[in-house]
Amino acid sequence: MSSQAVRRLILIGLMIAIAGLITSINPVFLTLGNLQKLFQEAAQVGIIAVGFTLVMITAGIDMSIGGIVAITAMVSINILSYTKIPVPVFVPLLLLVGAFVGFINGYLITKFKLPEFIVTLAVRSVLSGLALVIAVKDSLGFVQNVYIQNDQYLWFGTQTFGSIYRTTIAFVILGVATQLFIKNTRAGTNIYAAGANPVAAKLSGVNTERTVLGVYVFSGICASMAAIFISSRMMTAMPELGIGSEMDVIASVVIGGTPFTGGVGDIWGTMLGSLFLALIKNGILKTGISPWYQPIAIGGIIVVTVIVDVWQKKAHEKLTARAKLRKLDAEARKSAA
Amino acid sequence: MTTQTNTNDDLLVCKQIVKSYNGPLVLDRVDFSVKRGEVHALVGENGAGKSTIIKVITGATNRNSGDMMFDGQVIPLNHSRNNAQDLGIGVIFQELSLIPGMTVAQNIFLTKEPFFPGTRFINHRLMNRNAQELIDRYQFPLKATDVIDKLSIAQRQLVEILKAMSMNAKLMIMDEPTSSLTKTEVAMLFEIIRKLKSDGISVLYISHRMEEIYALADRVTVLRDGKLVAVLEKEQISPAEIIRLMIGHKLEENALSHKLEPKDGEVVLEVKDLTSVGKFEKVSFKLHEGEILGLGGLVGSGRTEVVRAIYGIDPIDEGSITYLGKPYKPSVLRSIKSGIGFIPEERRLQGILATLSITHNIGITNLDRLAPKFVLNLKKEGEFSREGIKLVNVKPPVPEQLVGNLSGGNQQKVVLAKWLIRNLKLVIIDEPTVGIDIGAKDEIYTHIKNLASQGVSILLVSSDLPELTRLSDRIIVLRKGRVFTEFKDCVVTSEKILRAASGILEEA
Numbered sequence: 081m082s083s084q085a086v087r088r089l090i091l092i093g094l095m096i097a098i099a100g101l102i103t104s105i106n107p108v109f110l111t112l113g114n115l116q117k118l119f120q121e122a123a124q125v126g127i128i129a130v131g132f133t134l135v136m137i138t139a140g141i142d143m144s145i146g147g148i149v150a151i152t153a154m155v156s157i158n159i160l161s162y163t164k165i166p167v168p169v170f171v172p173l174l175l176l177v178g179a180f181v182g183f184i185n186g187y188l189i190t191k192f193k194l195p196e197f198i199v200t201l202a203v204r205s206v207l208s209g210l211a212l213v214i215a216v217k218d219s220l221g222f223v224q225n226v227y228i229q230n231d232q233y234l235w236f237g238t239q240t241f242g243s244i245y246r247t248t249i250a251f252v253i254l255g256v257a258t259q260l261f262i263k264n265t266r267a268g269t270n271i272y273a274a275g276a277n278p279v280a281a282k283l284s285g286v287n288t289e290r291t292v293l294g295v296y297v298f299s300g301i302c303a304s305m306a307a308i309f310i311s312s313r314m315m316t317a318m319p320e321l322g323i324g325s326e327m328d329v330i331a332s333v334v335i336g337g338t339p340f341t342g343g344v345g346d347i348w349g350t351m352l353g354s355l356f357l358a359l360i361k362n363g364i365l366k367t368g369i370s371p372w373y374q375p376i377a378i379g380g381i382i383v384v385t386v387i388v389d390v391w392q393k394k395a396h397e398k399l400t401a402r403a404k405l406r407k408l409d410a411e412a413r414k415s416a417a
Numbered sequence: 418m419t420t421q422t423n424t425n426d427d428l429l430v431c432k433q434i435v436k437s438y439n440g441p442l443v444l445d446r447v448d449f450s451v452k453r454g455e456v457h458a459l460v461g462e463n464g465a466g467k468s469t470i471i472k473v474i475t476g477a478t479n480r481n482s483g484d485m486m487f488d489g490q491v492i493p494l495n496h497s498r499n500n501a502q503d504l505g506i507g508v509i510f511q512e513l514s515l516i517p518g519m520t521v522a523q524n525i526f527l528t529k530e531p532f533f534p535g536t537r538f539i540n541h542r543l544m545n546r547n548a549q550e551l552i553d554r555y556q557f558p559l560k561a562t563d564v565i566d567k568l569s570i571a572q573r574q575l576v577e578i579l580k581a582m583s584m585n586a587k588l589m590i591m592d593e594p595t596s597s598l599t600k601t602e603v604a605m606l607f608e609i610i611r612k613l614k615s616d617g618i619s620v621l622y623i624s625h626r627m628e629e630i631y632a633l634a635d636r637v638t639v640l641r642d643g644k645l646v647a648v649l650e651k652e653q654i655s656p657a658e659i660i661r662l663m664i665g666h667k668l669e670e671n672a673l674s675h676k677l678e679p680k681d682g683e684v685v686l687e688v689k690d691l692t693s694v695g696k697f698e699k700v701s702f703k704l705h706e707g708e709i710l711g712l713g714g715l716v717g718s719g720r721t722e723v724v725r726a727i728y729g730i731d732p733i734d735e736g737s738i739t740y741l742g743k744p745y746k747p748s749v750l751r752s753i754k755s756g757i758g759f760i761p762e763e764r765r766l767q768g769i770l771a772t773l774s775i776t777h778n779i780g781i782t783n784l785d786r787l788a789p790k791f792v793l794n795l796k797k798e799g800e801f802s803r804e805g806i807k808l809v810n811v812k813p814p815v816p817e818q819l820v821g822n823l824s825g826g827n828q829q830k831v832v833l834a835k836w837l838i839r840n841l842k843l844v845i846i847d848e849p850t851v852g853i854d855i856g857a858k859d860e861i862y863t864h865i866k867n868l869a870s871q872g873v874s875i876l877l878v879s880s881d882l883p884e885l886t887r888l889s890d891r892i893i894v895l896r897k898g899r900v901f902t903e904f905k906d907c908v909v910t911s912e913k914i915l916r917a918a919s920g921i922l923e924e925a
Contacts, residue, residue, distance in 0.1 A: 266792075282730075282749065
């Protein structure tokens, strides 16, 4: 069994154990209503994390995702408040907001060879300010908390299909489609190659610049998509929406087994990771622990995950080295005999 | 009596040094000594054991057996870098080990910064003064407060030298110090080496460049295949003699000489007056169908730069390329499309995708066939992978295996395979067998030969002279960015190539 499969089985086992523990403390955990919300929560983070995973596979990072969520929500609330454009027309266009920001990120990174972290962090700052600037204000100039009453808009985040929230369904569709994309298309292969070794990839004919640009655009689109579902679910949107969600997204991706070093990772892992994270958050609430402990738990989990990964890698190397030695030994004995 | 004085003269004495990295002997009972205040050159082909003996002396690795004495003190078997520093052995590495953001003084006194008395606060003024004194003593063109980033490579080397001097180095080891210096900078370095010598400091100088050794060295030690071949005294030193010793005579006659037989098929590639300013100048040659054209020359002679330009990685300033009878403007994508393959030097840095499987590594250059539209044909990718693995005999023959976990030889085979399963007309191969065991080497040679016999033209760059002479049908030697000479239709030897690369023309 591959070390990736082992890792996943451990993660799933751990989730089952944690779920059992939570249920034993508070049986409400296992009710349909709670599970629905848990999966929706996982989906809201997970949709962003899907795009983020591709960025991480290219050995990059996108710190602007929270800003993209905020700006998309603000654009949306403006359209809802001031225009009569029908939802089916403008909602798909909202994805262009993220695509545009992602393009800017990618362009700056590939054209000027700037560090991903700084570029996207700066863009995040710009976006969080811009979100406040364009937020709907009252006559005194204070940011107004607009309640969304458009039923068509609320269709996305507040309705279920069967007994599953539409957000969750969207997440699963996006996740599966993206997984198929990165494993089964030329562009997907290029993403892995660009992250594994950009020089070798380039010499093999991969257009690494276009590939990197593409993943930032995709990351932006995913963040905008999440913004639609989250604002719809909350039936409102504040300019701070999504700011700070980077932590949850990074945690999901890292728990899912996509390292910061690039060239490795997939969406199945990220989907598991976001579910794991939602489970922990939900568990903290359901077991009566103060929600203030959520960020502490998330930070701790990231560190533990990274430690375990490093440890597992070392153990794996040790095992292969030992196997090699044994083989050499056997050969030596054979030639001696 | 004479032996007695000799021993006192010797700063470093190594006797019967043996070193092996779990396998063949890299150093086989080598005797080696450096006298006080001499410039001692260490020469040998790639793999002769030069770097290993340096590593043994500086404590970067440990010898298996043999005695070493430095300045009258016995160097224990578990030698270390710190120990070497304490003894007074300084090294100037090819890749300099300075910290870019810091000043000259900070670098010189790193971990030895002077404090204000009774405190742990650094006395910057004193540190700068001490550094400046050291600089002035050797009249280096430096200021103690210069930041490393702003210095040229040559100046950085000086800082390295000062760093070693500040630790009272008695022996200064310089590993190919001139490889990235300009002419005037080399002259300056030579002045400094002579000054060090007159101060009684010994210099151990490693270089491929015969003229430098001739100009500097008091004595030369020649290594070959991990064994000591000869120690030449000043009056015995001549470039031709050194080269003869490096290559060795016996081998020369059978294994290493090779009759060149140029192929005169159709011209596949013609390069005319190719120039890239500062890298190479007016390089011209023709490559015929099914021919293996070897590019020889020292490291830095422009070989790699020429082939990179032809493949379309680096831009060309002047000159023209004709490929398959048509003018060709290189770009990586165009090259791949039109049947050119490229196997780069430095496999780990440029060749492999370590975190990906053999299948994906082989697939990456064949995406045009695997995914003509958009969707990747996974079944076909698997077939390509199995075909490639079988073709070059990758071990283990497991398509899912991550390439990073393969041995060096098998990694190189994968790099080979991703091109071999394509319909190629021209392959550029740069240093195909560096760091590869002999078995894998032979296999790779067979593949290169087979390719040529199938009509594929090959441009081969190699510093491994036996490899170059054995594989090539014709050899061009580059020197300082220009074509120096061409070998065709004659018996070529490693010695001839090395002489040409060192700028010695054969008498007609």
